[in-house]
Amino acid sequence: MEQISSNEKIRSVVAIGNFDGVHKGHALVFSKTTDIAATEKLSSVALTFTPHPRNYFDDAHPVGIITEDSYKEQLIKSLGIEKVFFQRFDAFFASMDAEKFVSFLQNTLSCKEIVCGKDFRFGNKAAYGIDSLRVECEKRGMKLNTVEIDKLYSSSLVRQAIVNGDMKLAENLMGRPFSFSSEVFGGKKIGSKIGFPTINQKLRPDSVIPRFGVYSGLVSIEGKQYKCVVNIGIRPTVNNDINDIDCESFIIDFSGNLYGKVLRVFLKDFIRDEKKFRNIKELTEQIKNDCIFVTEKSI
Numbered sequence: 001m002e003q004i005s006s007n008e009k010i011r012s013v014v015a016i017g018n019f020d021g022v023h024k025g026h027a028l029v030f031s032k033t034t035d036i037a038a039t040e041k042l043s044s045v046a047l048t049f050t051p052h053p054r055n056y057f058d059d060a061h062p063v064g065i066i067t068e069d070s071y072k073e074q075l076i077k078s079l080g081i082e083k084v085f086f087q088r089f090d091a092f093f094a095s096m097d098a099e100k101f102v103s104f105l106q107n108t109l110s111c112k113e114i115v116c117g118k119d120f121r122f123g124n125k126a127a128y129g130i131d132s133l134r135v136e137c138e139k140r141g142m143k144l145n146t147v148e149i150d151k152l153y154s155s156s157l158v159r160q161a162i163v164n165g166d167m168k169l170a171e172n173l174m175g176r177p178f179s180f181s182s183e184v185f186g187g188k189k190i191g192s193k194i195g196f197p198t199i200n201q202k203l204r205p206d207s208v209i210p211r212f213g214v215y216s217g218l219v220s221i222e223g224k225q226y227k228c229v230v231n232i233g234i235r236p237t238v239n240n241d242i243n244d245i246d247c248e249s250f251i252i253d254f255s256g257n258l259y260g261k262v263l264r265v266f267l268k269d270f271i272r273d274e275k276k277f278r279n280i281k282e283l284t285e286q287i288k289n290d291c292i293f294v295t296e297k298s299i
Contacts, residue, residue, distance in 0.1 A: 064208025165211030
């Protein structure tokens with residue numbers, strides 16, 4: 001993890017949180033942080049954690065990650081934060097009491113002010129909250145700023161919307177569509193044989209898994225966005241392996257070799273559940289209808 005020396009002249013205001021999904025509630029924290037940075041002439045910093053703290057404490061029942069670390073950093077910086085620091089969440093960090101945590105912020109990030117949600121908790125079994133944090137900040141001449149975040153905005157709600165296939169709700173909560181990014185790999189080329197060549201991608205192992213089915217979407221290729229039909233699931237008409245989950249996208253009005261490229265796909269709307277068709281002809285007709293829906297009625 002990069003560090004800001006405590007000897008540097010520029011002190012920082014640090015936004016603290018896991019920020020998975022970088023939703024509209026998180027945006028309020030970052031807005032407060034950048035306002036303080038501008039007023040007090042401080043550097044704006046976001047401190048977040050990897051892995052997700054909930055997955056550290058209960059790795060047998062992990063939560064699906066909405067935004068991978070690299071994309072999370074990109075999104076946070078797009079909201080005006082200058083630097084993003086990913087702290088490894090391990091036994092040592094998890095066991096910090098309020099005094100050690102504030103000392104860490106001061107010594108590692110040259111922290112002068114803190115911004116967090118009013119429900120922020122930390123330490124062993126989340127034993128400490130903002131009251132403990134405020135006491136330790138006052139001892140060191142630091143300032144704690146808290147932000148009231150409407151309970152309508154939470155990473156848990158975003159995650160549940162994605163699992164339910166409710167991409168409109170997820171987009172409303174985050175202010176942008178849910179998306180995933182991964183390398184395009186070679187599939188069975190069945191799509192090419194029936195006139196609908198697709199790109200195949202895998203979701204990250206730690207990613208939240210959307211409801212299996214067909215979605216309208218957008219894919220970004222060399223700075224340009226194309227409409228696409230996205231199937232997430234096991235493709236039961238052509239596959240018998242229930243553990244072989246793929247993201248298969250037919251990109252409308254695009255032709256080209258995309259193997260090996262890392263592409264980001266945005267899911268806009270759920271169209272239908274995944275279905276096993278009696279034959280390839282039925283599947284082909286359904287894909288045609290899905291393309292018409294995406295082109296004429298969606299996005």
